[in-house]
Amino acid sequence: MQTADPFLFQLFFIFVWAKLFGEVFERLHLPAVLGEILAGMLVGPYGARLVVPDEAIYSIAQIGAIFLLFTVGLETQPKDLLSVGRTSLYVALAGVALPFICGFGYMALRHNPIHEAAFVAAAMVATSVGIAARVLGDMRVLHTRPARIILGAAVFDDVLGMILLGVVIGVISNSSTQWVQLTITSLEAIGFAVVMLFYAPRVVRRIEPGLERMSTQNAPLIIAIVICLGLSYAAVKIGMAAIIGAFFAGLAFAEYSPRWNLRPRAMAINEFLAPFFFFSMGARLNLAVFDRRLIVSAIIVSALAFFSKLIGCGLPVLHSGWKTALKVGVGMVPRGEVGLIVALVGLQMNIVSPSAYALVIFMTGTTTLVAPPLMKLIFREDAPPEEEFIERRRVW
Amino acid sequence: MQTADPFLFQLFFIFVWAKLFGEVFERLHLPAVLGEILAGMLVGPYGARLVVPDEAIYSIAQIGAIFLLFTVGLETQPKDLLSVGRTSLYVALAGVALPFICGFGYMALRHNPIHEAAFVAAAMVATSVGIAARVLGDMRVLHTRPARIILGAAVFDDVLGMILLGVVIGVISNSSTQWVQLTITSLEAIGFAVVMLFYAPRVVRRIEPGLERMSTQNAPLIIAIVICLGLSYAAVKIGMAAIIGAFFAGLAFAEYSPRWNLRPRAMAINEFLAPFFFFSMGARLNLAVFDRRLIVSAIIVSALAFFSKLIGCGLPVLHSGWKTALKVGVGMVPRGEVGLIVALVGLQMNIVSPSAYALVIFMTGTTTLVAPPLMKLIFREDAPPEEEFIERRRVW
Secondary structure, three states, X not given: XXXXXXXXXXXXXXXXXXXXXXXXXXXXXXXXXXXXXXXXXXXXXXXXXXXXXXXXXXXXXXXXXXXXXXXXXXXXXXXXXXXXXXXXXXXXXXXXXXXXXXXXXXXXXXXXXXXXXXXXXXXXXOEOHHHHHHHHHHOOOOOOHHHHHHHHHHHHHHHHHHHHHHHHHHHHHHOOOOHHHHHHHHHHHHHHHHHHHHHHHHHHHHHHHHHHHOOOOOHHHHHHHHHHHHHHHHXXXXXXXXXXXXXXXXXXXXXXXXXXXXXXXXXXXXXXXXXXXXXXXXXXXXXXXXXXXXXXXXXXXXXXXXXXXXXXXXXXXXXXXXXXXXXHHHHOOOEOHHHHHHHHHHHHOOOOOHHHHHHHHHHHHHHHXXXXXXXXXXXXXXXXXXXXXXXXXXXX | XXXXXXXXHHHHHHHHHHHHXXXXXXXXXXXXXXXXXXXXXXXXXXOXXXXXXXXXXXXXXXXXXXXXXXXXXXXXXXXXXXHXXXXXXXXXXXXXXXXXXXXXXXXXXXXXXXXXXXHHHHHOOOEOHHHHHHHHHHOOOOOXXXXXXHHHHHHHHHHHHHHHHHHHHHHHHHOOOOHHHHHHHHHHHHHHHHHHHHHHHHHHHHHHXXXXXXXXXXXXXXXXXXXXXXXXXXXXXXOOOHHHHXXXXXXXXXOOHHHHXXXXXXXXXXXXXXXXXXXXXXXXXXXXXXXXXXXXXHHHHXXXXXXXXXXXXXXXXXXXXXXXXXXXXXXXXXXXXXXXXXXXXXXXXXXXXXXXXXXXXXXXXXHHHHHHHHHHHHHHHHOOOOOOOOOOOOOO
């Protein structure tokens, strides 16, 4: 195994650097994931070049992205949608449409290619429920109506974001601008999502009795991994992204996740693989692209991402008062791993340029950093008097 | 991610084939791992060529081997050694020495290179405690003295096997046959093992309070992974195998494993990675090497592996009667993943030829298949009358 030297070296040091930066960020009450990305930027190939990931690491990062989205799906409990269903759906819909339109419009105005504009816009859509849930949980206001609307909307948001990504990739890979073709492709993506949403959980329910008769140990986890990898592969086969399949695979198992104890075990796999993904994320970011023009654009894109989400998500609940609208709007602002993965998919497909990729990472960072302090401010009135801030928990 | 097609394809199909064969083997009451290896032989590059793993898969298989040995270490509870300590130690020592001598002698007589002979002999040493524990547990005779001696000896056996592997690799990589150098290298390997055995758990104990103050979520798992990867890398750096470091890392955390709930989470990572390891194991086995001469050799090596273990482990307990000696001897016969990994390390270092690699896999298969029925026969007298065979549990 001495030939394995460089690989083991990278494996060890990437994990250590990512976790070291993650720990520092946690202590500063910042999202750990931003720390892991920063580690890739600073010690990776465009930084100090202490660790330069090779293909094998990028392969592991790719599996990391698949398991990340699988876990996101697994945590998307359909029952969360029922409590404040309709309101959350409207919030999610407007909160997906407005950022997409703003992002697409700005990128097109900036004379970026249409395909790239669509991709960046798709990356601006996905809300990270983890950030909001953490802040709300720490403040003990998870039971309030705005909080429940946020959590429900974030779930719809994930599903809508995945459908949107499917449509964008489908349209781009057909490289046709005819409306008929565009409509067919969009319907395909939506069809895949609908089948996954309604049919896949039923398949899981059907195989459930068989699972318990299987001889293989940990059969539920094994079958979940098989379906996760299988749907990822299927998604790529029909011209979408692997993560879309992984997300819907997680969703299909969400109902049985507590019973089969899937989440902690998927999380353990994640815990090992995800740092390689976030590190590679940063390692692919060439800091040299940040000239003055790009910095201005990055600030504009971040502002657009912030306000379009705030307004898009706030409007549908404005009838409940501007305070509720503000709370829901701000709570939906943080973007997360889904947006990052969308940008990476674009980069790998050579549709997103390194500078547009940098825009997305910058936008994700700023929205994630800005929203939590604002949320603390506006949710303060709802917090119980004997508030004990239980800090020091993981963010994403 | 469309460029990822072949990788995702391999990822999905290798996992599915490995688990499919594993399930069939389980249903036939055979070790699942042999099924996973067979999958690699039959559908891999030397078989039907349905899936041909590329470098990225072999990298994942390598991480699989590291986590496999980490889990073996994690399950090696030092307290298991205390109950029947001295007897188990003697059983393990003689059970390591005799197979090594027999294996080395035969391979040398067969005019294989000395280095290769040493490697094959080292692969003949390691007992798989999983097989024996499963059979004994199913028969409800785990409480008997022979059973406790077997389990204790298997633990010593793992440690001794790792030290032996370290010495063999150390000696080979120095490529010197001078006795002085050989002694120094052996002492280095033993020194590494001693430091790991006695110092590493103390380090873990020392960092324990700090761990609970860390901000990173799942800090114990993260630190365990860091130390596992770090010691694997360190072991390679000083000229040993990565798995030796991983094994001792597991051993260092064994004491705290229940408290930090490490085992189920390491197992979940294993559950995903190990099939790639066992499949690759089979995929590297060129069935064409099995000519008549090699088949004869394979049968001789298997017989040597069987009887040398039986006699080596039986002799130290002969004073307790030949029945006890037989029980302990047969219980120590099955070889397992450790021997397989040793063979693979040799193959990767170009020290073990494809035909010697085939010998080791054949030997592992036969000892694993032959021992359980024999154990059932000779342990029958100890089984409680109302024996209910709880079959259908995972073997290794």
